[in-house]
Amino acid sequence: MRILQISDTHNRHQRLTSMPAADVLIHCGDFTDMGTEEEVLDFLNWYISLPYSHKIFIVGNHDLCLWEADGIEDLPDNVHFLQDRGCEIEGVKFFGLGYNHPECLIPMGIDVLVTHEPPIMILDESNNTHWGNSPLRSQVMRTKPKYHLFGHVHSAYGIEKHEDIVFSNGSSLDDYYEVCHSPRLITL
Numbered sequence: 255m256r257i258l259q260i261s262d263t264h265n266r267h268q269r270l271t272s273m274p275a276a277d278v279l280i281h282c283g284d285f286t287d288m289g290t291e292e293e294v295l296d297f298l299n300w301y302i303s304l305p306y307s308h309k310i311f312i313v314g315n316h317d318l319c320l321w322e323a324d325g326i327e328d329l330p331d332n333v334h335f336l337q338d339r340g341c342e343i344e345g346v347k348f349f350g351l352g353y354n355h356p357e358c359l360i361p362m363g364i365d366v367l368v369t370h371e372p373p374i375m376i377l378d379e380s381n382n383t384h385w386g387n388s389p390l391r392s393q394v395m396r397t398k399p400k401y402h403l404f405g406h407v408h409s410a411y412g413i414e415k416h417e418d419i420v421f422s423n424g425s426s427l428d429d430y431y432e433v434c435h436s437p438r439l440i441t442l
Contacts, residue, residue: 262406280310288318366399
């Protein structure tokens with residue numbers, strides 16, 4: 255399975271061109287700038303139109319109007335809003351944790367964890383500050399997903415492996431909100 259990861263597009267999603275083919279597209283949050291319903295609808299219309307068999311997304315700290323949403327009505331069957339829930343695609347178990355939601359919701363036995371925040375001390379540094387989440391790191395190390403995909407810290411774009419877990423910060427923008435990082439293609 256090929257997964258394409260993007261994150262932190264902040265209303266600049268139309269600028270992502272020539273995205274490679276994949277089976278699943280994942281957006282790790284912050285698809286809006288101010289978190290308005292209008293911004294969410296613009297993103298969703300774009301996201302739904304993309305030619306990927308499956309699309310997963312979660313909310314970030316900017317996506318305010320969806321922070322407490324349990325679901326979104328009328329999404330196509332191949333578009334998965336993983337707000338503290340999981341789905342299984344071709345035998346691969348995905349779970350998405352909403353921004354600032356309790357880490358204890360992350361279950362055992364998942365293959366791909368999608369969060370907005372990074373775990374503390376892993377691809378989370380910007381301006382000599384670590385912006386990651388300490389309880390998230392503890393829960394990830396306890397539940398041991400094969401992959402942990404996130405964003406949030408634009409300048410910490412990268413991929414690392416710790417304790418057999420692949421961590422990927424897929425932020426699409428830099429700290430100046432310019433599209434500069436390529437979507438990350440991951441093969442499971």
